[in-house]
Amino acid sequence: MALEILKPGLSTTVQDHGRPGYYHLGIPESGAMDRLSLTAANLLVGNEPGAAGLEAVFQGPEIRFQRDALVAVCGAEMPPKVDGIEQAGWTSFPVQSGQVLSFGFLKSGARAYIGISGGIDVPMVLGSRSTYPLGALGGFEGRPLKSGDRVPLALPRGGARPGRSVAPELRRMPGKAPELRVLPGLYWHRVTEEAGRNFFDDVWKVAPEADRIGYRFRGGRALDFVPRKQPFGAGSDPSNIVDSCYPYGSIQVPGGTEPIILHRDAVSGGGYFMVGAVISADMDLIGQLQPHQPTRFVKVEMEAALRARGDRSALLARLGESLS
Amino acid sequence: MTRYSFGGDEHIFVEVEEEMSLDAFFKSLSMTNAVRDSKIRGVTEICPANASFQIRFDPDVIKPADMLAELKRLESAPSASDGTLATRIIEIPVYYNDPWTHETLMRFRERHQDPAGTDLDYAARINGYGDVDAFVAAHSGAPWFVSMVGFVAGLPFMYQMVERKKQIEVPKYLRPRTDTPKLTVGHGGCFGCIYSVRGAGGYQMFGITPMPIYDPKQETSYLRDFMIFFKPGDIVKFKPVDRDAYDAAVEDVEAGRFNPPIHRVSFSLEAFHADPAATNAKLLKVLHGA
Numbered sequence: 001m002a003l004e005i006l007k008p009g010l011s012t013t014v015q016d017h018g019r020p021g022y023y024h025l026g027i028p029e030s031g032a033m034d035r036l037s038l039t040a041a042n043l044l045v046g047n048e049p050g051a052a053g054l055e056a057v058f059q060g061p062e063i064r065f066q067r068d069a070l071v072a073v074c075g076a077e078m079p080p081k082v083d084g085i086e087q088a089g090w091t092s093f094p095v096q097s098g099q100v101l102s103f104g105f106l107k108s109g110a111r112a113y114i115g116i117s118g119g120i121d122v123p124m125v126l127g128s129r130s131t132y133p134l135g136a137l138g139g140f141e142g143r144p145l146k147s148g149d150r151v152p153l154a155l156p157r158g159g160a161r162p163g164r165s166v167a168p169e170l171r172r173m174p175g176k177a178p179e180l181r182v183l184p185g186l187y188w189h190r191v192t193e194e195a196g197r198n199f200f201d202d203v204w205k206v207a208p209e210a211d212r213i214g215y216r217f218r219g220g221r222a223l224d225f226v227p228r229k230q231p232f233g234a235g236s237d238p239s240n241i242v243d244s245c246y247p248y249g250s251i252q253v254p255g256g257t258e259p260i261i262l263h264r265d266a267v268s269g270g271g272y273f274m275v276g277a278v279i280s281a282d283m284d285l286i287g288q289l290q291p292h293q294p295t296r297f298v299k300v301e302m303e304a305a306l307r308a309r310g311d312r313s314a315l316l317a318r319l320g321e322s323l324s
Numbered sequence: 325m326t327r328y329s330f331g332g333d334e335h336i337f338v339e340v341e342e343e344m345s346l347d348a349f350f351k352s353l354s355m356t357n358a359v360r361d362s363k364i365r366g367v368t369e370i371c372p373a374n375a376s377f378q379i380r381f382d383p384d385v386i387k388p389a390d391m392l393a394e395l396k397r398l399e400s401a402p403s404a405s406d407g408t409l410a411t412r413i414i415e416i417p418v419y420y421n422d423p424w425t426h427e428t429l430m431r432f433r434e435r436h437q438d439p440a441g442t443d444l445d446y447a448a449r450i451n452g453y454g455d456v457d458a459f460v461a462a463h464s465g466a467p468w469f470v471s472m473v474g475f476v477a478g479l480p481f482m483y484q485m486v487e488r489k490k491q492i493e494v495p496k497y498l499r500p501r502t503d504t505p506k507l508t509v510g511h512g513g514c515f516g517c518i519y520s521v522r523g524a525g526g527y528q529m530f531g532i533t534p535m536p537i538y539d540p541k542q543e544t545s546y547l548r549d550f551m552i553f554f555k556p557g558d559i560v561k562f563k564p565v566d567r568d569a570y571d572a573a574v575e576d577v578e579a580g581r582f583n584p585p586i587h588r589v590s591f592s593l594e595a596f597h598a599d600p601a602a603t604n605a606k607l608l609k610v611l612h613g614a
Contacts, residue, residue: 023380024371025552026474026520125540135477135521137540137551185329186337232488233344233374233514236495242344243472243481243515245371245378247331268474269373269481271496271513277332280383302388305333309383 003116005149006100007062013212014120014139014151017050018264019128028266029248030130030138033212033287034111036172037075039316041115043323044072044092046160051119052129054145056112058290060103061145065095067153070117070160074171076109076288090166109173109288117156132265134213170319172312174285178293180261180278181300181308186250187241187273195223195256199275199297206293207258212265215286216258217295223256223275235271243271249278251297259297261286281308326399328392333383336391339376344514348375349471349483350407350593353557358398366391372556374471374481374515407593413467413559413611415585416518419570420444420460420531424505429529435499443528447494447511460564463492463530466604468516470558476523478538478552482516482560485596485604492516496526507533509562520552534573535584545580559589561611587611 005012015038018031032038032055039049047053054061060078072092073080080087081102087093095101103112122129122140131139140151188196202220209216225238233242239255246252246262252272253259261278263286278286279300289295300308327339338355341348356372359379366385371378381391421444433439438446448459468482475481484491496512501524504510508519510527517527520538536544537553547553565573576582587610596603 020368020380023369024473025555026477026479027552132477134523135538135540137477142540183330183332186331188329231341231343233493234342235513240513242342242375243475243513244339244373244376245337245474247335247337247378247380249332250335267476268371269472270475274331277330277335279332280334302330302333306383306388309333313384 002066002153003151004064004066005061005145005147005151006064007147008145008149009056009061009103010059011144012054012056012061013131013133013144014052014122015055015130016052016128019126019130019132019138022126023268026268027126027135027137028132028264028268030132030212030264031128032113033264034075034113034284036284036312036316036319037111038113038115040090040166040171040319041072041074041113042119043320044074044090044160044164044166045070045115045117046157047115047117047119049320051115052122053116053120054114056103056114057110058106060112062100062102064100065097067097069095069153070156070162071095071101072115074113074115074166076112077107078109078112079104079107088165090171092160092162092164094162110290111287116153117160118154121152121154134265164323166319167322170315170322172284172315174288177296178285178289179296179298180282180285181305182251182276182278182297183300183302183305184276186247186276188275190225190238190273191256191275192224192226195221199223200299203294203296204259206289206291206295208291210289210291212263213267214260214262215289216260218258220259223253225256239273240271241273243269245269246274247277249280249283250274251276251278263287279305279308281305281312328395330388331378333388334380336379336381336388336395337376338378338395341375344375344483345488346469346483346485346593346596349469350409352377353409355399358401359395362394362398364391364394371474372472373474374483409557409591411557411559411589411591412586413561413589413607415561415563415611416533416535417565417569417573418464418509418531418533418562419565419567421456422532422570425508425529425532428501428503428505431503432497432501435497435501437495437498444530447492447528447530450494451492462490464562464564467559467561467607470554470556470560471515473552473554473556476521477540478520478554480518480537480554480558480560483514484516485559485600487600494528497528500524500526504529505532507536509533534570534577535582536577544577546583559591559607561608585611
């Protein structure tokens with residue numbers, strides 16, 4: 001009653017909707033970077049929205065099934081195959097015991113979410129099955145999957161059938177010219193007015209150092225700081241602050257040069273100033289950005305952030321209704 | 325002056341002071357306790373930091389503006405803290421100048437301000453100590469407050485309980501290392517730390533402790549109840565040990581026999597400001613059972 005991992009892909013981890021509640025001790029919430037896509041994959045195969053699935057980045061794994069299951073792959077476009085026969089994305093399909101699930105090359109997006117009927121049945125740790133590799137916590141032995149792993153599956157609830165799809169208008173991906181909405185704040189006052197304008201005017205590119213902890217960006221103009229005498233304990237660089245908490249989605253700019261957006265496996269605090277935070281509604285999109293992808297930051301106010309959050313909730317509700 | 329700012333639509337960030345001080349830490353800790361006690365609807369995470377704190381909330385349950393108003397109300401309420409803290413003091417063995425951090429600091433020497441010496445030589449010199457022994461005596465002489473837990477799982481940031489002019493201050497590495505041994509005792513800015521896991525790091529490295537402080541498998545005898553040892557407000561006293569004592573402690577940890585000395589203490593900020601040396605002496609007396 002398990003999955004046999006033949007090839008793990010680049011980095012495939014068990015993820016669910018995360019482990020909130022321990023950030024004050026340095027344990028981040030983890031969970032799927034693109035929560036909407038994991039939710040869609042789960043609903044397609046008859047699971048609870050936040051059941052544990054697999055998150056595969058840039059390259060899919062190769063998995064032999066040891067029981068019959070219903071499977072759906074959402075998020076990045078990385079065509080799933082059953083015994084070599086291509087299957088549609090965002091659509092449920094059957095896999096029989098002994099068959100092998102594999103993937104074609106990545107065409108768009110960055111992370112594919114594999115929902116399997118029943119869900120992955122690794123032990124709950126602090127309320128979640130998500131993997132936090134830096135802390136060797138949760139998931140399958142606290143790490144990304146390796147060849148030869150046997151990953152347990154829970155019993156399906158039943159009721160779902162193959163061939164159901166998520167309607168195209170209910171899929172949300174960043175597209176060719178992604179924009180991330182940002183609420184300026186935190187230590188925004190540390191940069192000059194001109195630097196603040198440049199930050200939102202410039203086109204930034206995702207750097208190769210982009211992972212579950214944070215996404216780094218390059219290519220925009222360096223930020224100039226408002227001069228000050230550094231406060232005691234902050235450190236000498238103008239981008240240093242007395243070590244503080246880091247919100248999820250916060251954008252720190254060490255040395256004023258390369259912005260880093262912290263994501264689900266965020267370091268919980270440190271000594272770099274932040275210009276603000278990406279709004280909650282756009283966090284999913286970051287998980288689908290590929291390295292070198294040109295990206296714009298768009299300045300918004302709280303009202304717009306809350307409207308966007310409402311839109312995302314409405315989308316989730318429609319997704320749930322369409323697959324119920 | 326306390327400064328409030330939203331961090332996206334789910335966080336409020338509260339900076340008690342721009343600069344670090346025990347007073348700022350105490351105010352941050354007491355405000356986070358007040359938030360916890362007030363049970364404001366919609367609060368999902370309460371994270372105290374050195375001189376600031378952060379609240380995560382669900383804006384579908386409480387409007388951001390209302391959350392902000394609640395926090396400001398708590399700040400202006402009659403002080404939740406009288407400047408006293410019931411906490412614990414823990415003695416932590418440190419093998420200063422150990423071979424593992426030494427090997428690592430040599431490997432990353434080109435990223436350091438002073439490639440000719442070691443991190444200890446450098447820290448001793450720029451803080452005005454005659455030699456490394458005098459520096460270690462200062463580092464392990466006065467206790468430290470755990471002023472924040474985070475960065476990675478269970479890592480304590482520590483602020484030494486001495487007057488500002490005696491605070492040890494060092495810059496971080498010019499470029500961060502990609503490796504730091506697990507349980508390295510480090511220092512950056514005015515903060516000490518213990519690296520809970522192996523990984524990247526930018527703090528100067530002074531030594532290593534045999535005492536695990538994070539154990540996700542919860543096999544360590546004193547981490548069976550919870551996988552993380554420290555919490556903000558803990559008081560730490562370092563005890564220098566040699567190689568033999570370090571090896572013996574590692575063996576004890578593996579055999580499940582290691583029990584760090586821990587004692588209940590109460591701390592008064594006012595008494596500390598009046599006479600830091602006497603306050604610390606009293607704390608150490610509790611630790612050593614005198």
